[in-house]
C-alpha cells in the first residue's frame with residue numbers, strides 16, 4: 205500500500221513539474237479537489253496489474269496529454285512520436301523503439317484500454333483513452349476489491365459525500381455538473397466539490413453542505429464564508 209501511495213505522489217509531482225503556465229500550476233495545486241486523484245488511484249491499483257511496463261508508460265503519456273491537460277478523453281499520437289517518451293531515471297531520453305511501441309499500442313487496444321476514435325493524419329491517430337471503470341480487465345479487479353470492502357464502504361456511504369466517489373457523483377448530478385457560483389458547465393474531470401460551511405469551521409461532508417464548483421471558484425473561495433464570497437463577486 206505504501207508503495208502505491210509513493211507512486212501516486214511521484215506521478216503528481218511529475219504532473220506539477222510538467223506544468224509551466226499559471227493555470228496548470230493552479231490546477232495541480234487544487235488537484236485534491238478534483239475527481240482525478242480517485243481516477244489516478246484506480247489506475248495504479250486496477251490498471252497497472254493488467255499491463256506491462258511499456259504499456260504503463262504509454263498509457264500515462266496518453267492520459268496526461270488528454271484527460272489531465274484538456275479534460276477530454278481524446279488525444280492524437282503517432283507511433284514515432286511515442287517512441288521517444290520514455291526517460292531513464294538519469295533523465296536521458298531512451299528510445300522505446302518503433303516495434304515495441306507498435307506492439308504496446310496493439311496490446312492496449314486488445315485490452316480495451318485505448319481505442320481508435322478517428323482518422324490518422326500527420327499528427328498521428330486519434331485515440332480515446334479509457335479510464336479504469338470503462339476497461340473490462342479493471343472492472344473485474346474492481347468488483348473483487350469492492351466485495352472485500354463492501355461492509356466498510358457501506359458504513360461510510362450514507363454519511364460521506366466528499367470521500368466516497370459514488371456519493372460525490374450524486375452531488376454533481378444534483379447540481380447538473382454546473383458550478384454553484386459562476387454556473388459554468390463542468391464535466392466529471394473538471395467538477396470539484398466545495399464545502400458551504402468549511403471543514404475548518406465545523407462543516408461536514410453531508411449532501412446538504414456540499415456544492416459543485418469549478419476549480420477557479422473553489423480556489424477563489426478558499427475558507428471564506430459563502431456570503432462574503434458572493435458579495436465580493438457582485
Ligand SMILES: [Zn+2]
Nearest residue numbers: 383386418421
Ligand atoms: Zn465557478
